[in-house]
Amino acid sequence: MQLGQVIGTLVATQKAPNLDGVKLLVVQPLDRHGAASGQPQVAADATGQAGPGERVMLIASREAAQTLERTFAPVDLAIVGIVDEVA
Amino acid sequence: MQLGQVIGTLVATQKAPNLDGVKLLVVQPLDRHGAASGQPQVAADATGQAGPGERVMLIASREAAQTLERTFAPVDLAIVGIVDEVA
Amino acid sequence: MQLGQVIGTLVATQKAPNLDGVKLLVVQPLDRHGAASGQPQVAADATGQAGPGERVMLIASREAAQTLERTFAPVDLAIVGIVDEVA
Amino acid sequence: MQLGQVIGTLVATQKAPNLDGVKLLVVQPLDRHGAASGQPQVAADATGQAGPGERVMLIASREAAQTLERTFAPVDLAIVGIVDEVA
């Protein structure tokens, strides 16, 4: 799983079926010093609790969809945890 | 999911079975400033609405095929939303 | 799907079961200007028509194997179309 | 599978269902000389034995979840071995 930071929200009215109701956030991958690294991605929020500024744990690929209530959602990246601390 | 911009269409008359009727677009991945980043890819359009110049949300891997009516299409990247706004 | 160009063929007599009879080509990924970009890969030809010099469309991961007649072939990249034109 | 080194532990109290009880470690991918290479990732420990400082073997994607007792855990990277020696 990658570490990232939520940097915004995304609005898309024309979209694929099964994406309705999925909360989409823009996340910036982070390096080990907490600095931005690589391109931002769009992730579904499986915690229901993530918001801008928070540091999160991201899961990719097919597993991402399985974290949502509707597991057939066309999603390949999901927020699965809000990071309290890395020690 | 990645953010990208539709930059063209692709014509391929000799192709694998199950790709007939799948609308293929060439998309350029974008960085957080909306600038081109990385190589263009070919994506199937699951929204049925995307066209050149539009900013889109892309889903990769097996999930891509599942956004199409014919889910056995050999597709590993699909446009699942047209982006109205990133805030 | 990626764009690439067929640059050669590959011969491997000692190989995993289920790769017998699968036509393997060496392909060079291309950037948007048609220039070589990244490392060559080995792909199975699902069109049955691709040959050296042709520009092709490539599908990766599990979907690649599903384009072949023998879907249990250990293949993670396949040529699914010969590109006529990108416009 | 990648080689990496355990560099820390991660605490996340708000997380997706099915991550409870999964031991999460922060791992740094290594190059062939054993030097840090690329960004740290978060991995589940499937050996139950890995700890900070140890050199480990990592498996990615869907296979990662299948190494855990609870195979529906939303996990895309797992530690599957503690490396004794590379010769």
Next chain:
Amino acid sequence: MQLGQVIGTLVATQKAPNLDGVKLLVVQPLDRHGAASGQPQVAADATGQAGPGERVMLIASREAAQTLERTFAPVDLAIVGIVDEVA
């Protein structure tokens, strides 16, 4: 599939269940000129014949496990052919 060269063997006594008996080799990805490119990876040998110095064809992800006799092995990279010639 990627091209690589076997550069060593790996010993790990503490490992995940189902990795017992799987032959693990360290492989170096190669570029089109046969030079080292990117980081070494650990691969399972599905040919049963690969050894240090040989040039091999590698398959990634879920397909890798399916090349082994025990298909539930937690493996995401496998050697599926020993390359005789690239022409």
